[in-house]
Amino acid sequence: MAAAASHAGLWIPQLYQVARVRRELPDTTTLELAPVEGTRPSFAPGQFNMLYAFGVGEAAISISGAADAPHFIHTVRDVGAVSGAIAALKAGATIGVRGPFGSSWPLQPAQGADMLFVAGGLGLAPLRPAIYQVLANRPRYGRVVLLFGTRNPRDMLYRRELERWRQRLDVDIEVTVDQANADWRGNVGVVPALIRRVAFDPHDTVAMICGPEVMMRFTVNALLEAGVSAQQIHLSMERNMKCAVGLCGHCQFGPSFICKDGPVMRYDRIADIFAVREI
């Protein structure tokens, strides 16, 4: 678990300036946020910040940049008023930031094991800091596999980065799309189906999954079927977060709060409630 956010950052949004904007997809933007004063707090891969679009509202957005990057990097998809306002910010604009919050990917205990990252759609964003960290410390891990599922070839997040990673000889990357015509030369089908096609040692693999919850349920089943134990499977969960410190209850998930006990959760600890729709 990463250290709790500093007291000031806990409740009062700190002012940040949008240092750089990158349009990833027609509805998805990556923002680099530089603190107006001082340096940004440290974070661990998997954590999130509360981003405050002034006059509109606040939203929980995962950090998608490297832990050693000078700025906070967030990839935001326009799915509503708040995320739309954040995604529309231009370079030079100011934004409020609270955080970082939440649990992180267990990269330290995973050392020595095979690493299996499974991402769906925008779920690649919260996994990206973990991938950066593993690649920066590549000798400390066994096989490294990234399976990425997306809607169609046009909606592929971080395409250039995926192409760069693919050129490495020490990472296996498989991308699949749900919909394609014959012009697409890659895989077609759902991302859990890729699990049977890649090499990893199921008894010594740590799996990290992020994507829509339905996709994660199918992926967990495929991993269990492949022999990966429930204790070795980690998911990044999503619920409607408000306070981000486990007080308001908006993100309650059974006995847990996603904002403080998650977003990264070990599957065996939530297996009983993961598929319960009432929770």
Added chain:
Amino acid sequence: MEGLDHILAQHPFFAGFCAEHSRLVAGCARNHRYDAGEYLFREGGPADEFFLIRHGQVALEIVAPGRTPIVIATLGEGEITGASWLIPPYRWMTDARARTLTRAIGIDAACLREKCEADHDLGYEMMKRFLPILVQRLHATRLQLLDVYGKP
């Protein structure tokens, strides 16, 4: 040169198959090689064979007039394609096209159906292997239809 029964025994689909059943199935098998772009089968054609992919990638496609073929799924090494041999009227429901150089074992459907009728243990073993794959693909298709990466 490797015998077909030996090649079949190494394919994941036949993992755990007994020697006698392997020999029976091998009697219906033959090797295929497809260059990129070649069809393993075409929609509407007789489903007289099913295929164990040994190497390469195969796309299952559906063609709508005037449009680029839509790819439903891609399959690779260790997978099978062609379930229509099991179900009357034994006609292919999609195209299957090699995307890269593809090597496959084709199992003659009429030959295998006859052997399964004569030896129900063999038939049951075949069903135990086919059914989970069909169910997995049905589940995968449902997930694909959900369009989970679309806007919430």
